[in-house]
Amino acid sequence: MLQYALQHQKAIDTITQHRELGLRSFEMSDNKWCIVEQLQDVLKILKDAMLFFSRATPNLATVIPVMDLIDQTLATHTLNNKLLPSIHAAAGLAKKTLNRYYQFTDSxxxxxxxxxxxxxxxxxxxxxxxxxxxxxxxxxxxxxxxxxxxxxxxxxxxxxxxxxxxxxxxxxxxxxxxxxxxxxxxxxxx
Known part of the structure; x- marks a missing residue:
């Protein structure tokens, strides 16, 4: 959905700017578009994982390496100084949530x-x-x-x-x- 919105950013901006349509409350600032773009990049790993697992039945030998890759990707995003603080926080919360469940594999x-x-x-x-x-x-x-x-x-x-x-x-x-x-x-x- 974020990818679609970014691809059609100009059309979305044009539509939300028309007062007569009553959509001004949905108009997005440049900062919000930047958040959407960065969030799309962070969430790409989850989209790829979902598409990967939709092709076949997951098993432990495939799930665990994917969880490792997601964890590593989220950790990288939390340290990326080019990302906005809100994106850092979102990636950190996602990593914390993943690890809450991932820790059970250790036992x-x-x-x-x-x-x-x-x-x-x-x-x-x-x-x-x-x-x-x-x-x-x-x-x-x-x-x-x-x-x-x-x-x-x-x-x-x-x-x-x-x-x-x-x-x-x-x-x-x-x-x-x-x-x-x-x-x-x-x-x-x-």
Whole structure:
């Protein structure tokens, strides 16, 4: 909607300036148009995420990297000195809201297991996302423990368990499809 308004700014200004139409209360100042333009740039990441997820059913292996990307983008906007203070505040509130829900993934065993077992992510996802070594080791231990408890049989040897763990540690490819676009890029969060 913001993009449409910006594309038709001249027509909107012309219509709202006519007194006989009774739309003067909707007339926008140059400052308000600047806010609309900057807000559109900040919200673009959310629009891209919505379009991305509308193409297929989301799963943890796709949702978590998108949440990381949204968080990183909002953080960048909160530090951008070229943006108006109102946009800084809006980006900060959006980041705070996102993180209120995102923090629950830290306590989820399923989240960690999913990311480690996913062929594209594995442990390198956490390394590229700058998670601490302790956190990465905890996630790996969780997968090892879950495997040993639920899937390991008494016939397995120690070597077989080590071989299984080595699969988690294999690095995923650094050349991946960008989250929202079809071109091949190197993205540090994927």
């Amino acid at each position: 989820s065993d399923v989240y960690r297991i999913t990311m480690i077992l996913h062929p594209r992510h594995k442990l390198s996802y956490f390394e590229r996302a700058n998670w601490g070594e302790d956190w990465i080791e905890t996630a790996l231990s969780l997968v090892r423990d879950k495997y040993s408890h639920s899937y390991s049989t008494s016939n397995n040897t120690e070597g077989e368990t080590d071989e299984m763990v080595n699969l988690f540690e294999n690095k995923s490819s650094s050349m991946v499809s960008h989250l929202f676009y079809s071109s091949t890029l190197t993205d540090p969060l994927l």
